[in-house]
Amino acid sequence: MTAKKATPKTPAKKSNLNAALAKPPKSIAKPKDTFNPKRDLAPERVAEILKRLAATYPNAECALHHRNAWELLVATILSAQCTDVRVNMVTPELFRQFPTPKAMTEASQPVLEELIRSTGFYRNKAKSILGAAKKITNDFDGKVPRTLAELTTVPGAARKTANVVLGVAYGLAEGIVVDTHVLRISRRLHLTKATEPKNVEQDLVKIIPQDHWIAYSHEIIHHGRQICIARKPKCADCTLETVCTSGDKTWSSGKTWPEQ
Ligand code: SF4
The missing domain is CATH 1.10.340.30 (Hypothetical protein; domain 2)
Structure with missing residues (x-):
């Protein structure tokens, strides 16, 4: 009697497991990462983001020690x-x-x-x-x-x-500091689609009032280090969550600003 050929069950099981793991759990509704300039760059939305950043990081300042x-x-x-x-x-x-x-x-x-x-x-x-x-x-x-x-x-x-x-x-605001955090998070917030720091800065200075240019960078750098981290943003702890439509979100409340 010929021995029955063994079915290669393990790889099939593995790929099912991988597929299951790749799907986000049901409680996470990932928004479509679409850039809608009319919605995303509206002055009221930008003002809301700046207001929340200022309230969340009231003492954000440069972390490098210096005397002059x-x-x-x-x-x-x-x-x-x-x-x-x-x-x-x-x-x-x-x-x-x-x-x-x-x-x-x-x-x-x-x-x-x-x-x-x-x-x-x-x-x-x-x-x-x-x-x-x-x-x-x-x-x-x-x-x-x-x-x-x-x-x-x-x-x-x-x-x-x-x-x-x-x-x-x-204390002179001649431009906006665009480091890795400012670039990543400004893109996640759909405040720019640019990928080069210089172009990101050009986009930001058009929509952010000059009196917030210095603070914006400090606040975003703090946000990037504590909450909106590159690999796994802590969206459940983020004060910008309802105003953020990033496709990188790891969690969503299901609410969107301004209709809450
Ligand atoms: S909701 Fe998530 S992706 Fe959006 S800014 Fe907050 S931490 Fe970043």
Whole structure:
């Protein structure tokens, strides 16, 4: 008697299991991730988002420790691909040894590299900091400039860094800081469809009143770190949930603003 061929049950079972896991549980109604400019960019909706952000993060501010514009510029350069906590561990000793741009011009590249090594990419960062110190000492009388046009001529101060320094150190809103959180969440909230930071900023400055440009970035960065995290946003804990129509939502109350 010929032995009956074994049926390959396991792979079929596995694929059923995978399919079941891929489906969201019934309690989660994922909204369609469609961008509707008339609805999404309506001034009342934008105002509601800003109102909720301000109420949720009333004390949102830059987490990088600094005492002046120069220290903030250096800390922001160091924060690329590094946590603010790590930067804050490094800067006290750095500024103890080299407190001003002029003092920093006298630092040697190897000494500087050693002081900032733990922040990663330390060779490039040291080069930028030394370049910034020289430029500010030679061309701006030792003072960090107060305009975007001037500040972006300083080594290491691209548009995002310049916006951070102008907004936080001088309270000047010349633009909106677009980091990874601001880019991701502004897209999730359908405030932009752009993918490049510069284009995202251009979209945001058109719809966000200038007096909220500085706060918006701080609030969104806090929101991105605590709630609207990249992989698994905590939508059940989010104060923007009823106004958010993102397809990335992990939970929905089923309510939508303004009809609640
Ligand atoms: S509801 Fe979810 S996806 Fe939308 S902003 Fe809040 S955490 Fe982010």
